[in-house]
Amino acid sequence: MQTQDQYSGVFFPGDSKFAGHLRIADADSLVKLIGKSFWAHPETEYTDIHGLLGDGRKASLLDCVLHGQTQHRFDENTQFECVFFPNYVVVGEEFIRSNEPVIRAVRYHFENVSSLLSGHKTFRSLRPDPDDVRRLLEADHGRSEKIAETHGWPKRPFKPEVGEHPHLLYFSGVGEIVTTDAQMGRISLTNRTSHSAGTAAGIGIDNEVTANIEFAEPKTLSDAVRALYTLHGLFELSLGHRQHYRWIELELTHREKHDKHDQHQRARLYWSLCNERVKDSSKTSLADVLLAPDRRPEEFAKVAAGWMDSAKIMGDPRERFATAFFASYGINRIVGAANMFDLLPESHAPKKKEPDALLKAAVEQCRKIFVALPDSFAKQSVLSALGRVGTASLRDKVRHRADKVMATAGDKFPDLYLPCNHAVLARNHYVHGSPASFDYQEHFTEFAFLTDTLEFVFAVSDLLDLGWDFKSWMGEGTSMTHAFGAYIINYRENMRRLNALVVA
Numbered sequence: 001m002q003t004q005d006q007y008s009g010v011f012f013p014g015d016s017k018f019a020g021h022l023r024i025a026d027a028d029s030l031v032k033l034i035g036k037s038f039w040a041h042p043e044t045e046y047t048d049i050h051g052l053l054g055d056g057r058k059a060s061l062l063d064c065v066l067h068g069q070t071q072h073r074f075d076e077n078t079q080f081e082c083v084f085f086p087n088y089v090v091v092g093e094e095f096i097r098s099n100e101p102v103i104r105a106v107r108y109h110f111e112n113v114s115s116l117l118s119g120h121k122t123f124r125s126l127r128p129d130p131d132d133v134r135r136l137l138e139a140d141h142g143r144s145e146k147i148a149e150t151h152g153w154p155k156r157p158f159k160p161e162v163g164e165h166p167h168l169l170y171f172s173g174v175g176e177i178v179t180t181d182a183q184m185g186r187i188s189l190t191n192r193t194s195h196s197a198g199t200a201a202g203i204g205i206d207n208e209v210t211a212n213i214e215f216a217e218p219k220t221l222s223d224a225v226r227a228l229y230t231l232h233g234l235f236e237l238s239l240g241h242r243q244h245y246r247w248i249e250l251e252l253t254h255r256e257k258h259d260k261h262d263q264h265q266r267a268r269l270y271w272s273l274c275n276e277r278v279k280d281s282s283k284t285s286l287a288d289v290l291l292a293p294d295r296r297p298e299e300f301a302k303v304a305a306g307w308m309d310s311a312k313i314m315g316d317p318r319e320r321f322a323t324a325f326f327a328s329y330g331i332n333r334i335v336g337a338a339n340m341f342d343l344l345p346e347s348h349a350p351k352k353k354e355p356d357a358l359l360k361a362a363v364e365q366c367r368k369i370f371v372a373l374p375d376s377f378a379k380q381s382v383l384s385a386l387g388r389v390g391t392a393s394l395r396d397k398v399r400h401r402a403d404k405v406m407a408t409a410g411d412k413f414p415d416l417y418l419p420c421n422h423a424v425l426a427r428n429h430y431v432h433g434s435p436a437s438f439d440y441q442e443h444f445t446e447f448a449f450l451t452d453t454l455e456f457v458f459a460v461s462d463l464l465d466l467g468w469d470f471k472s473w474m475g476e477g478t479s480m481t482h483a484f485g486a487y488i489i490n491y492r493e494n495m496r497r498l499n500a501l502v503v504a
Contacts, residue, residue, distance in 0.1 A: 006021070006023055006024075008022075008053075009021075009053040009054055011049055011052075013025040013047065013050075014039075014041075017231075018039065018082075020033045020034055020051065020056040022086075022089070024270050026276075027080060028355060028366055029089065030083055031049060032082070033049075033082040033083075034081050038080045039082050041203060043164060046087070047397070048060065048061065048063070049061040049064050050095045057091050057092065058092060058095050059093075062088040063086070063087035063098055064086045065084060065087070066083075066084055069081065069083070071085070083274070086272060087272055088270070090250065091267060092250075092266065093257065093267070098220065099216040101220045102218055102252050102254065103224040103253075106224050106227070106228050107211070107212045107213075107226075107249045107251070108210065108245060109211070109212055109247055110211070110242050110245050111246060112281055113189075113209045114209055114415070116189075116289055116292065117189075118286055118294055118295060122177075123171055126166060128166060133160075134160055137162070141160075142156045156239075171193055176189075176190050177189040177191060178293040180300075180301035180304050180305045182304070183216075183219075183310040185216040186210075186213070186214060188212045188214070189211050190211070191207050191210075192208045192209070193206065194207075196400050210234070211232075213227050218253050223303060224250070224272065225310070230308060231308065233318060234303075234304060235321075235325075237287055237463075238290040239289060239482070240325070240481070241280055241281055244293070247269060250265070250267045251271050252265045252267060253403055273397070277326070283286060284482055285482075291486070302466065305464055308465060317340040317341070317458070318340075320336055321455065323457060329444070333451055334450065335430055335431060337423070337458070340458055341397040341499045342394060350400055350403065359379075371422050395420070402417065402461070405456075405461055408471055409470065413491060419497070420457065422437050424451055425437050425449050427491065446497050446498050453487075456483075456484060460484070
């Protein structure tokens with residue numbers, strides 16, 4: 001969130017009352033409660049603390065964790081200080097609690113969200129004819145006159161200043177870029193513009209593209225954050241880089257107290273750890289973005305709704321993908337990349353693989369032989385292995401997902417099974433100690449290619465299931481600012497290098 005705000009205030013943990021200090025600073029956020037005794041906080045991992053800030057606003061510090069207690073002695077007086085880390089801080093007109101379903105919508109802006117969009121139809125720079133500008137100014141002056149007359153305001157003379165080469169900055173006025181309905185509610189991207197009155201220094205139009213989730217039913221903070229995190233994962237995959245959250249806004253069920261339009265209250269959410277894993281927010285070329293909300297709105301709407309609706313069954317494997325895909329190359333990354341296939345639900349990967357008659361007969365014979373042997377660890381290990389015959393292996397699951405990619409891409413990825421198989425062998429080497437196909441440290445480029453293959457197959461097949469037009473995206477070309485574009489361009493050379501290692 002990249003903020004560093006300091007507040008003094010009065011805080012109310014439970015039924016107690018303390019003077020205190022709140023610091024909102026991402027992972028360094030804290031709240032100090034200062035009093036004549038320590039707060040006897042409940043024996044729970046997380047607690048909620050509420051506070052009245054010095055500027056009159058109300059702060060709800062949710063899911064707070066005790067970090068320490070300090071006792072200070074001043075002459076005959078003793079001051080007790082409790083320090084908590086607040087996972088979330090909600091600042092607004094009303095207090096909320098972590099277990100209350102009071103959140104109607106969440107809206108937020110992140111660092112490279114504008115890279116998803118061209119904006120060519122929304123924001124333009126025009127060089128109109130001087131007469132056209134005069135007509136526009138005259139029409140605008142007429143509207144201002146009517147408003148002034150209605151409210152009894154003084155009227156201004158019409159004295160336009162138009163040179164030979166006027167220049168207009170234009171916003172189309174379209175607020176909603178794209179919208180789609182998911183089971184949890186409505187997902188949308190909107191424009192949030194702002195501008196200042198013109199001065200001698202100039203004038204411009206600023207815009208913050210805002211991602212929104214309007215819930216069908218009010219949510220607790222944890223449920224709202226989980227939905228936000230899920231949607232953010234789709235944007236990060238589409239851009240190919242982790243993205244910093246810039247600001248997060250909540251719309252509450254509470255109504256504005258002094259608003260004749262009866263609007264819902266809005267509050268600012270400070271999520272202390274939201275950017276902890278973001279090291280690189282590099283920009284992605286517009287042509288490389290996997291999903292283009294303004295250029296292909298129907299596709300984006302379909303994929304986004306499907307992504308949110310499948311979060312319950314695909315949340316774990318997608319999270320495993322993200323922790324691998326955005327990490328440094330190494331043992332942990334390839335193990336994580338393989339693990340995401342094991343986490344796939346039965347609807348997305350085979351759990352069983354029916355053995356043929358000869359294999360069935362051999363398994364049954366072996367089982368009889370080993371059952372008759374004295375009990376031992378080796379006996380149980382073999383029986384366990386025999387019991388897994390007919391269960392789809394990791395290799396089977398990876399191939400199943402690779403089939404989807406190859407069916408769409410045609411001959412774009414010849415022999416894709418080869419890096420898939422060797423990626424599984426590399427994972428087995430590091431997990432089970434089985435023989436390596438080649439020296440992974442000496443031939444690190446080829447090892448990284450195996451990791452890339454697992455991630456590419458997983459993510460592309462996932463998006464294909466949701467309705468992504470992978471073939472059209474490939475047809476647009478790439479400048480390789482997304483890892484998947486680089487994978488496609490370098491595929492044949494990487495295959496040549498891998499074949500030289502494993503076939504020679």
